[in-house]
Amino acid sequence: xxxxxxxxxxxxxxxxxxxxxxxxxxxxxxxxxxxxxxxxxxxxxxxxxxxxxxxxxxxxxxxxxxxxxxxxxxxxxxxxxxxxxxxxxxxxxxxxxxxxxxxxxxxxxxxxxxxxxxxxxxxxxxxxxxxxxxxxxxxxxxxxxxxxxxxxxxxxxxxxxxxxxxxxxxxxxxxxxxxxxxxxxxxxxxxxxxxxxxxxxxxxxxxxxxxxxxxxxxxxxxxxxxxxxxxxxxxxxxxxxxxxxxxxxxxxxxxxxxxxxxxxxxxxxxxxxxxxxxxxxxxxxxxxxxxxxxxxxxxxxxxxxx
Numbered sequence: 132x133x134x135x136x137x138x139x140x141x142x143x144x145x146x147x148x149x150x151x152x153x154x155x156x157x158x159x160x161x162x163x164x165x166x167x168x169x170x171x172x173x174x175x176x177x178x179x180x181x182x183x184x185x186x187x188x189x190x191x192x193x194x195x196x197x198x199x200x201x202x203x204x205x206x207x208x209x210x211x212x213x214x215x216x217x218x219x220x221x222x223x224x225x226x227x228x229x230x231x232x233x234x235x236x237x238x239x240x241x242x243x244x245x246x247x248x249x250x251x252x253x254x255x256x257x258x259x260x261x262x263x264x265x266x267x268x269x270x271x272x273x274x275x276x277x278x279x280x281x282x283x284x285x286x287x288x289x290x291x292x293x294x295x296x297x298x299x300x301x302x303x304x305x306x307x308x309x310x311x312x313x314x315x316x317x318x319x320x321x322x323x324x325x326x327x328x329x330x331x332x333x334x335x336x337x338x339x340x341x342x343x344x345x346x347x348x349x350x351x352x353x354x355x356x357x358x359x360x361x362x363x364x365x366x367x368x369x370x371x372x373x374x375x376x377x378x379x380x381x382x383x384x385x386x387x388x389x390x391x392x393x394x395x396x397x398x399x400x401x402x403x404x405x406x407x408x409x410x411x412x413x414x415x416x417x418x419x420x421x422x423x424x425x426x427x428x429x430x431x432x433x434x435x436x437x
Contacts, residue, residue, distance in 0.1 A: 361426025
């Protein structure tokens with residue numbers, strides 16, 4: 132039963148495990164991966180941490196903020212953070228149990244704290260991303276000092292420093308954007324971007340949609356983008372639900388194209404049926420609506436009420 136499959140997916144991803152769902156569409160098996168929400172640990176709750184926390188949360192990271200000052204480590208200052216730790220950096224890092232899939236940004240208030248953080252992190256499991264804030268001159272000197280202390284050069288070379296992509300950032304907000312861009316670059320490395328692959332491109336957790344699929348109080352239908360061509364608002368793997376009250380969770384791109392497909396999915400509720408539709412965003416109707424995309428999406432519609 133499909134709801135049981137999604138219950139297992141939700142359970143695995145909530146426990147920081149990768150899950151997958153394979154569905155047969157016209158004789159072809161398509162696989163949608165579900166990767167757990169990545170944890171971003173901000174070591175330092177200063178001015179850059181505030182906009183970075185907001186942007187990272189918007190991008191789907193589960194943000195943990197660490198600072199040893201109560202006036203900086205608090206929820207009013209970081210409302211989007213999933214966890215706030217007010218503790219000494221070294222102790223907090225050990226307690227957080229860094230895993231290989233974690234992302235860490237060392238953005239403390241001083242050289243001494245940066246060094247303490249790096250010593251602790253480099254002594255344990257190397258995370259997916261480790262970034263260090265600071266000028267090139269200062270960070271080179273810090274890494275040289277750590278190498279003299281016996282830390283392996285390949286681990287030091289894996290640190291992203293100066294942190295963030297070089298976009299000419301000057302303001303605190305711009306620096307936060309550059310760091311967030313580097314996080315996305317790291318996240319997307321090696322991702323299959325082929326529009327017609329049987330391994331769907333989108334792999335985000337989408338916990339709210341998964342949870343909605345498991346709600347049994349109101350019948351629902353599922354919409355899954357399984358193939359795209361040209362310019363489209365979402366990639367394959369985007370999915371959403373619509374219930375009998377025409378309430379939706381998630382998105383497959385928004386606009387009139389989504390609205391039309393939602394109506395088709397709505398009419399499937401209670402029928403036990405499924406169907407495939409093609410959303411054309413390059414035709415005359417799309418042009419009249421002012422759509423900026425000019426491609427096509429193939430969408431599977433599936434009744435979930437049975």
